[in-house]
Amino acid sequence: MTVVSKKSILSSARGERPWRYPLWFLRQAGRYLPEYRALRAEHSFLELCSNPRLAAEVTLQPLKRFDLDGAIIFSDILVIPHMLGQELSFGPGEGPQLSPAIRDRSALRRLNPPKMTGLLASTAAAIRLVRPQLADHQTMIGFAGAPATVACYMIEGQGSSSFSAVKELLYTDPGCFSELLDLIMEATFSYLCLQVEAGAEIVMLFDSWAGQFSTRDYKALVAPATQTLLKRLKEAQIPVIFYPGQGCHTYATAGEFGAEVLAIDWRFSLSSAAQFLQKSSLLPTLQGNLDPLLLSFGDESQVRAAVRALMDEARTLSLPGHIFNVGHGLTPTTRIEALNWAIAEIRTSSV
Ligand code: 1CP
Numbered sequence: 001m002t003v004v005s006k007k008s009i010l011s012s013a014r015g016e017r018p019w020r021y022p023l024w025f026l027r028q029a030g031r032y033l034p035e036y037r038a039l040r041a042e043h044s045f046l047e048l049c050s051n052p053r054l055a056a057e058v059t060l061q062p063l064k065r066f067d068l069d070g071a072i073i074f075s076d077i078l079v080i081p082h083m084l085g086q087e088l089s090f091g092p093g094e095g096p097q098l099s100p101a102i103r104d105r106s107a108l109r110r111l112n113p114p115k116m117t118g119l120l121a122s123t124a125a126a127i128r129l130v131r132p133q134l135a136d137h138q139t140m141i142g143f144a145g146a147p148a149t150v151a152c153y154m155i156e157g158q159g160s161s162s163f164s165a166v167k168e169l170l171y172t173d174p175g176c177f178s179e180l181l182d183l184i185m186e187a188t189f190s191y192l193c194l195q196v197e198a199g200a201e202i203v204m205l206f207d208s209w210a211g212q213f214s215t216r217d218y219k220a221l222v223a224p225a226t227q228t229l230l231k232r233l234k235e236a237q238i239p240v241i242f243y244p245g246q247g248c249h250t251y252a253t254a255g256e257f258g259a260e261v262l263a264i265d266w267r268f269s270l271s272s273a274a275q276f277l278q279k280s281s282l283l284p285t286l287q288g289n290l291d292p293l294l295l296s297f298g299d300e301s302q303v304r305a306a307v308r309a310l311m312d313e314a315r316t317l318s319l320p321g322h323i324f325n326v327g328h329g330l331t332p333t334t335r336i337e338a339l340n341w342a343i344a345e346i347r348t349s350s351v
Pocket residue numbers: 025026027028029030031040045072073074075076077078090095096143158159160206208329
């Protein structure tokens with residue numbers, strides 16, 4: 001019990017007062033770190049994910065440099081499609097590629113049944129290596145993609161700006177689209193349970209592309225699988241940080257999903273997100289939401305002022321808790337000194 005209460009991220013997720021301001025960064029391990037780039041020069045991204053010793057090393061890199069309260073396991077949301085049988089590759093300078101793309105029922109039928117092997121087992125093994133190396137105050141964070149976001153990549157075969165293949169399947173065969181989401185949901189639930197068995201103490205669910213759907217389609221065809229997943233995680237007593245993407249309608253319903261923490265994109269202020277949420281439910285703990293590019297291009301006074309303004313804003317909202325973070329992943333142009341300014345500003349502030 002004493003050990004748990006030292007973990008500011010977990011205290012804040014439970015709506016308890018943490019002993020200090022909880023702080024971590026989305027994509028805190030990644031290309032902005034020279035030590036990550038050095039490992040990446042020797043190994044492909046998939047090698048890093050599939051080798052538990054390397055994945056653990058990358059996970060711990062930012063914790064060696066910065067005073068952070070959480071470690072997110074190094075992996076990717078696309079390990080689920082890989083396990084289901086799609087070939088996954090990350091070409092140089094390109095986004096992820098998955099093949100064959102799942103465009104119809106026959107492709108859906110050819111997918112594997114969910115099995116907790118391969119990259120999923122490697123991620124769990126990496127969590128087992130990281131957890132004992134964390135300090136008492138640091139929380140082990142697992143993660144996965146929400147069903148619709150993972151389905152977007154599976155259907156398109158890559159990232160997209162219009163998601164027209166996704167919309168084509170959604171409108172021509174909504175039953176097939178829903179079956180795919182249910183399959184991903186089942187696999188993701190087992191995978192997150194596996195991460196928790198291995199030592200994850202909270203999990204983050206990324207629904208990065210949820211805002212691409214119309215309000216009506218979102219409610220009828222997208223939200224149910226996410227809602228079922230979150231309900232099952234609650235029954236399994238697994239605390240969740242849910243990132244509902246960037247759409248207003250995803251915020252309007254996200255409060256009802258019962259996640260302990262909602263991660264707010266930087267495009268919304270915490271106050272406007274809170275307004276949406278209060279329409280449907282009590283406010284949960286919020287995470288976020290500094291613009292990550294401020295840490296690439298802002299000077300020290302701009303960074304410190306924005307960090308302070310965010311903490312002040314959170315205070316005025318009487319939230320059950322606020323976990324400091326960026327509103328989306330750190331980019332390769334993030335400057336280490338800017339992270340140090342942000343962290344120094346947060347550490348001079350009481351909760
Ligand atoms: O080194 C490299 O070239 C690989 C770049 C990279 C990294 C560092 C990818 C490819 N994935 C990751 C790790 C990753 N991905 C983490 C690690 C843990 C940490 O935060 O430190 C996490 C949480 C993710 C999650 C992820 N992957 C999301 C959800 C969050 C978000 O950004 O909205 C998504 C959409 C992905 C897909 C993906 N994987 C990689 C890239 C470049 C992308 C995005 C592609 C696109 O824009 O469509």
